[in-house]
Amino acid sequence: MLSGEQPHPPRGGRRASARTVLEQVHLAGPLSRAELTRLTGLNRSTVKGIVDELGAEGLVMEGAAEPRKTPGRPSRVVRVCSERLAVLAVEIAVDFVAVATVGLGGTVHRQARVSRSREHLDVESTRSAVRELAASVIDARVPIMGAGVAVVGIVRRGDGVVRLAPNLGWRDVELASLTRGTLAALGVDCPVWVGNEADFGALAEHRRGAARAHANMVYLSGEVGIGGGLIVDGQPLVGAAGYGGEIGHIPVNPDGRTCGCGGQGCWETEAGKAALLRHAGQPAEDPHGDAVERVMAAAAAGDEAATAAVDAVGAWLGIGLAGLVNILNPELIVLGGMYGRTLPAMRQPIRERMTRHTIGPTAEGTAIVAASLGLDAPLLGAAEFALEPVLDGARPVPLVDA
Ligand SMILES: [Zn+2]
Helix, strand or coil: CCCCCCCCCCCCCHHHHHHHHHHHHHHHCCEEHHHHHHHHCCCHHHHHHHHHHHHHCCCEEEEECCCCCCCCCCCEEEEECCCCCEEEEEEECCCEEEEEEECHHHCEEEEEEEECCHHHCCHHHHHHHHHHHHHHHCCCCCCEEEEEEEECCEEECCCCEEEEECCCCEEEEEHHHHHHHHHHHCCCCCCEEEEEHHHHHHHHHHHHCCCCCCCCEEEEEECCCEEEEEEECCEECCCCCCCCCCHHHCECCCCCCECCCCCECEHHHHHCHHHHHHHCCCCCCCCCCCHHHHHHHHHHCCCHHHHHHHHHHHHHHHHHHHHHHHHHCCCEEEEEEHHHHHHHHHHHHHHHHHHHHCCHHHHCCCEEEECCCHHHHHHHHHHHHHHHHHHCCCCCCCCCCC
């Protein structure tokens, strides 16, 4: 799993070399053959041969680069043909369902999103929303190579079963096979992978966003719950069955409230959206989706309750992050979802707690930044996951006339 900056040394074999080249242009964008040679560590003739092969398959093309500022002939560059094929990315959140078709290079072809109310979170309503949205984005001329589904739940990686999604009210939902059925009804026969929304968000930020080139990072996404994705030594940390990274349920306050998971004083009960609204004296319901903005605006204007809410949630965030920093010693903490917007106001209480609760040197080198892909991170991460087989050599099946 490359970050784009530090390529793995090429593994043996032509297929592995082809992956290395395709992955470079997929993640880094247009590159000259000379740059590809340097970045991949392959020799020039191998790079030329692979670029020619990938070109013949319609996956990359060579052409003139954008004009350079330095004098001299602009070198030709290799770039992906993003329209050659696509994957379908699906995000199932509490407040919305979103679908996109995404090509090589992370190019979003088409995207559709529908908001929904809390009465329509059941599996059947979700399926019909996915079916409608998918039908609106799928282009029959572009082969769909796979589908990645990001869901706010705990997912068994092996078979794509959502074991538990407390905020959706789901338990043991066979989401991968249900989605395969939904797509088959639309005439699309492809593999489907299901993962946790924050794990996919972390993958996207790691490959294309704020955490590019960082091998050790913590991604935290705050909304109704707290989702987390961890990248350790360049690899996602998912645990034995895929349930790892449920950092929203780290117990931080033994005297805290009961959590949706059944536990008590979980991190998300102290630092999630509900906690921010509660401390600010606001109702928990957020029908217009602007409750967080209103609290932040009130805090900026000097409102006492709002300021106290920002400080309290920032402090709990810092306490939880201190624990993670002590364990993982990440270079970077990427805050997504609601936290991307609240970070400027919460940075100070977060830092104070991190300094107080980390062991000396561990927090010194840890930067805290806002996510750069915004709300699209889980969709883009799901697409990255579904594109993996293409990087590894999977190609569209040629259409055969019956
Ligand atoms: Zn919990």
